Amino acid sequence: MPERSVRTLAIVTGDHHVQDPTKLGAAYGPEDLKAHAAMVEAIASLGRFDITVYNDHRRLFERLAEQRPDLVVNFCDTGVGNRPTRELNLPAWLELHDIPYTGATPQAMVLCFDKQIVRLVAEALGVAVPGEVFLPAGMPRETLPDLYPALLKPNAADGSVGITKDAVVRDQTEARAYLAFLDRELPGRDILWQEYLPGPEYGLGLIGNPDAELVALPPLEVDFSRLPKGANPILSFESKADPASPYWTEIKFRQARLDDDTRDRMESWARLLFRRFGLQDYGRFDFRCAADGEPRLMEINPNPAWANDGKLAFMAGFAKIPYPRMLEMVIDAAIRRIAVSG
Template sequence: ADQFYAERLFSKSEIFDLLEEVGFISIRDHGNLTSHSTREHDLGMMENRMFLTARAPRKVKTDKKQAPKFTKFTVLMGDPTIPDPVKRNGQFNEEDFTTIDKLTQALEEIGDYEFEYLNTHATLQQTIRDKRPEFVMNLCDEGFNNDAFMELHVPALLEMYHIPYTGAGPACLGLCYNKSMVRAIAASLDIPVPLETYFNPADQSATIPSIFPAIVKPNYGDSSIGITQNAVVHTPEQLINYMEELREVLPGRPVLIQEFLSGAEYSVGIIGNPGLTTTVLPVLEVDYSGLDPELPKILGYESKWHPDSPYWTEIKYHEAKLTEEQRRKILDYANLLFERLECRDYARVDFRMDARGEIKLLEMNPNPGWCWDGKMNYMAGFAGMRYSDMLKLILDAAAERESLAVQNRVLVGA
């Protein structure tokens, strides 16, 4: 009997669009497959196939009657009364207090929640133990006692007292503090990464890599500590000089020498959690066009902590103009890392193109900068949000996650 059927041809981009439209995420193109008939039949259009994978996030069913309603948040921040070695002059400065003022003003605009503030670290453990906050908004990226190495100790303390909190857990923060480990995990996920050489300070001798230009940075750390305009080196002599400088500033810490990525620089902001409500903010691009051409195009220490530096005043940010393929890649990479590193509630992933135009991972940032003039708020602004809208999204994401966790604990207990 004759058989009749209809076919509709789709391009690869159209298939991606269809999958996105019905809710699939982490859509990846693994290339084309060619099939051959063992009976030497003409396979026609079946001979060449596209190999695509995608993930369908689980739909979470919640019992609204049992879901707890969180209304009171304790905002936990760094302690302005004690030294902070990361900040300019080793202390909180005028711009830091301006940041705190703008935060409190924005939180006042959120009508769904009540807020109180906690920043005295000398009595932090006692306060947490005695007051038992309903929910902590953990904005203490300075770390306990303003020690960045002890950033993970803050959520660890909260977990000891079973206090729910916003943002990443201790394991995630500890892992992402180690740049080389994050790079290795990204590479295992087939995410392009820069070439890298790891130097242990205990090594008596080492081979200088031939990757120039290169950027030299400490393996541990955030807030661009140890990354200044001198970190971009073009010769072995410059490399050795900057490594000596790092040994003085950060003694005993391993050093990374990475291929310097000289192309366009992007950031992806994610607010939410896998399988729950998630918002991916518009991709940001760093605009270095106002910077003196003689200066290295990087977001180093000067761009975050020196208000008089051209890195602070001349670098701008705008919404990225990407091809559809570039956008899919960068969002796919960001979502993969968010899940694999077990980020929670919000994170920022930075990428940069190499000289050939390939997008590579720059840095993973759980609990990224929440300040009014930070990248996350810029990206929220591209989406038409106010600062308070972005903060509320983070709080809502944490509350939704914790509500589900409470219900699951109840079900397991039952």
């Protein structure tokens, strides 16, 4: 598809009118709506596209079929109807109807949603990963793994759901209490018992596609230094959903200060994983250092947060890329990819 033919954009986000488990109180708040408005304004400011915004999923597919936009900007990272397990449904439907879209394929979403699969594939490719034990849902837990301190989290979840400020456990008593919390709040979920990594946490973003231009943004470091004494330095659910929590107010992002070897190694791993998992147009890779100071892969985000206060926007800012231009880079990556693939 030639670039000049892309005029009509449909921007699909989460549904503002129904419950969302990734939000505090399962509802969109003022901060969420502010970020959404800033994103729409940023794309409109490019002056290139006729934009329709879909933040109400009632008759979503019928309306998209009627409009048949030149390109769907798939920012629906909460899933259709704000159900995370239905995040893949939108791109799957768009493919069936031959409507181009930005971002990850359904296959990439399924693979990256399962954290154990990500770890196993990454390890097979030579990417450093933390030690981990998989706890299947419903299995007896008379004997727990002897791996402390540990980070306990759902094997499949987005938005740090299931990872609260208390997710780091240091003994069996704390572990059993947190496992009980997870069983109560997220029944039927498989759980990962993961080696807790005490070192710095980094994010690395890529925009583009492997067979064209794939731009690596300057890595980001999470600054936990302002958290209250004794608080676990992690990006918990509170850090993404609760404006009243110190995890929201005191955690900051800054440009990472990395030696060349470490930065190059993380970037090389990110590029390898981008291709292996079939990501498209953009992606974010989270790393954290173990006690030996070496980074380990924590997570792959195939459709990372697009908000102007999200990690990807911060990384773009480190490269002096304005927020509207960052969004345009993602859109243009999709346009070039579609032109090549037909």
